[in-house]
Amino acid sequence: MRSTPYRFLLLLLALPLLAAGGIAVGAEDPAPAPGAGSDAQLARIEDHLRAVEEELARLKESKATSDARVGEVEEQVAGLQSLAERVRIGGYGSLRWEQSSLADASNTFTFRRLVLTTEAQLAEHLRFYSELEYERFRKLELERSVSRQDGGLALTQSVGGTSDSEISLEQAWLEWEFDPRLRLRAGGVLVPLGRFNQNHDDNQWDLTRRTLVDRGVPVLPVAAAWDELGVGLNGTFQVGEGDLSYQLYVVNGAALDGELEQVAATRSPDTRKLAFEAEFSPQTGTFSSDTKEGKAVAGRLAWSPAPGHEIAASFYTGRYTPGYLDGRNVLSLALDGITRFAGFELEGELVTTEWGGLRSVAKSFAEQAVFGEAALENSELEAEVEFELSNLAKRKTGYWLELRYPFWPSFLPTAGFANPQLVPVLRFEQVWFEDRLAELAFTGGAVTALRLENRLLQRATIGLAYRPTPLIVVSAAYEYTWADHGGLLGLTNFLPARADERDLHAVSLGVAFGF
């Protein structure tokens, strides 16, 4: 049925035609035969009307197409809005300039890390979260080619990239919230041991260097940010004015794993050297097929009597030896907390980790690897293969304490920021090594030398941070690191210390950001 506006439009179009037809007929034939002129005129009008109707139909069809397209676009826009609301991209990172007194450390700028986060609300109680880290990363290149060469085939491959770079998946999990008191989380989850690993975002901290306990030694079985693949529960109960929260996960768990280092060296006057060094140390468990049967368990119970105050106990235990070595467990226990008083914030963490059966693991490793070192040398080249067990101790125990005093002096301009803050920071850290594996030599499957040592590593840091907004921090820090006896060599995973260097002074200027 034709709508009223269209009828009206038709009438409007027809009226001029009728008028024009009448005038024209009148001019050509002032006395037309009755009926003949009217028929022709009527035929012309009908033709015009038909043409108008066809044009109108075409226009209507075009309008319907346009309406449909507009609807599609509106739907797409709504979909994008929905996506933007449900999926949030964020991130954090830090960079710093540092100078240390170590002979082999140059002053340098370091783009410490850039982490991109994605959070998606998939359904009412279902969300996904991931963190992808680019650590000191700028470039990775792979080139490969196959060609005919010297009467045969040649496969050429070269890998190039920036030094000390790493790309890692720091978290990737799916969480189903049945209730705030009961959530099921599965995927690559942060191990809830201590408080730093859970809150490792650079811009949450006022000093850009991470703690010895969590990163620099570490006392944690694996350096933060430490995630493991598994499944578990977490939740929060309101208890009086406070909160009681828990986390409990079953994961593949940390295990001894190897990293292969290749060395190509020219020596004078010695021969050239080609070496393969296989270093075995505790690493994040696999995200593929586990190398051992036993799974690890980790949990944390935290009580927050009031917002801003928290005390927590946590643990991690599980087999750390791969299937080809004797089955041994690692056990970590931690206490941590934060409190506030008189404008000060005091935060700290104590962790102890016991690597079970260190001597028997060393013996088992020697039996499996057979030869710690094997070398073949001729007049031109020495080829060497070396197997090493590292970063293990019967027990490592450490803590850090951080005291902060956020304030803003009223005489300073705020530079347009709503609530900028200055934060003086003091951090003190100690780590004890009990029976640290300092040397392991073996040949023919038998241990020929095993040296264990007790050591103490300490660091004091004083810094000043400026936070123009909560997500941005600019900081300057001075730190002094020293060992009780012997050198710093081998005690940390980041200091390029020589054997005779027992302490170091360092300064750093850094910025950390989040978005």
Added chain:
Amino acid sequence: MLLLPLLLAGTVYHTDEEALALAFPEATRLALRTLELDEAARARISEEVGYPIRERVVVLHEGWRGQELLGRAYILEEIGKTLPFRFLVAIRPDGTVDQVLLLTYREPRGFEIERDAFRGQYRGKSLADPIRRGADIRNVSGATLSVDALSRGVRRALAIDRALAHGAGGP
């Protein structure tokens, strides 16, 4: 698409009606007035809060017991880290905060600002107070942006209330 509001609802602590009932438990009557802010009022409020406000219209809730005005309340929104949350600020006739209630919260972190111990910090505050993290409001680790946002919102409610008390706003 139909599920979107449900997905984004986050935690709903109170409906508007529940929150108003909690804000004025002794009220025999609740009144609602929608008022338009003129440019002068908006400028005054913006100056009080330290940034240009968006509101051109405010909804004023009043709690009455007989002929006695118990207080006024404003239901506002602020953005935590990336998502808005909804809260109510109840203000006594003398222009001080009686209570702050969180109605909805959607951020995965920072729910601690809903706790009584945190919201209680705002009780008795007026525009003479800084109402600022680190000054007279304690921070909550992991919820800094939400702490700032709620503090900002409470100050905005007080500033709107003062402007209305001084005759700004018309129906």
